Amino acid sequence: MPAAKASPPRPAPATVVITQRLRAGREPEFRRWQAEVNDAAATFPGFLGAEVTPPGDAGAEWSVLYRFDDVAHLKHWLDSATRRDLLARGTGFFEQPSTQHVLVDEPDEEVATVVVAHPVAPGREAEFVAWQDRMTEAERTFSGFRGSELHRPIPGVQDEWTIVYSYASAEHLDRWLASPQRKELLAEAPDFRDFEVHRIANPYGSWFPPTGSGSDQSPASWKTALSVLVGLYPTVVILTLAIDELWPSAPLWLSLLIGNILSVSLLTWVVMPVVTRALGFWMRPRTAPDPRTDLLGLVCSVGFLTLAALFFYLVTRVFWTLP
Template structure:
């Protein structure tokens, strides 16, 4: 099986969990969550986790985002006894079953913090917002970073620039751009 075929059948994936915590149980939930994150970090293929704590009283849910390099490795984590044990402990501090969404493509950049289960916007809208963001980032990098690394060989400069663009896009810019353009990205949905 070639690498592109393998990536199509077992792509990188992001799991987006939205969970409401019982009032007064936040500290106990945080303790179990810390153990859950520690256990996930030990799993093969785990790429990171982000926790978005409630900041809006109208949406008092925790949003927890796990990233894995392959769906197959995510499945191994989901079926692991330690995860099951920790989820059972966490359930005593949560309300309802929560929301769970698995994202495997560009749509992972286009999730709203308090509404992860919404279907992704149309691809042309994702492309336009991504293009605007990349355009701004490349121009900022050309002004700020390129003068600092200008003496490096071209392939190393490109390596650094692309690494910075992808990291900023993934961890900083796209969540903010999604919020900024949410009215256009999700026009028919009540947010």
């Protein structure tokens, strides 16, 4: 019996983050030039989007993000003559050469991320940064390391220094957290050991629990959002109509509070378990990702929402006169 032919891996979306320090007084020209660069990038194959972020109150660097559907398309844009010409025209806008970081999504891995918040005493900032640099260098030596970011305090918003680091899986992360190297670094700086560690979990929690098929990979974000809408829309409409019929004189703020409490409870323990089982073939396919399965799940979800909208229209406008 011939061996089954393995499906080729699907391309992973790729992002480039560019930071650049703008010269004083050049912002209007820079914005026009940057819009032209964004328009040029949008004409290249695989372009997914661009985002320009101005510096914060305490910063001076602009950040520009370009996202493509795979590394090859991103590289085609980065190496293109079109981009080189645009960069040559914009050289005079910046105080120094820009920095560039390429990030590649890895959909076959369940990335585990941790946020660590450190309170740092005034005057100890440089010492803390040096110690954190040593910590990051140690993190890099462990298998599965995906990246680390250091965020400074924001006056009036956040007093702690925040470090976000990621590993390819929870196992890789746990290996680092329990490692002798990390314990040694913590022992080097007892003044910085007063910190909080927070793991970042699936944003929809137990609505999308791991399956028993051996794969712990979370569903794609767009599938998660659409499936939540499938459960949320009819739940909210039914509760809104029911509350209005049962308590028509209820204050708006109170009826909304009651509706939200009921909808969250129903979604968590009744609706979403049904939705996730019904769409399980699409959200967590047992075989390799298949565009036909993705299309079928999308059609089912959109079709259900369309029928639900039609049903509620007929109920509230044709058969009964309701809000």
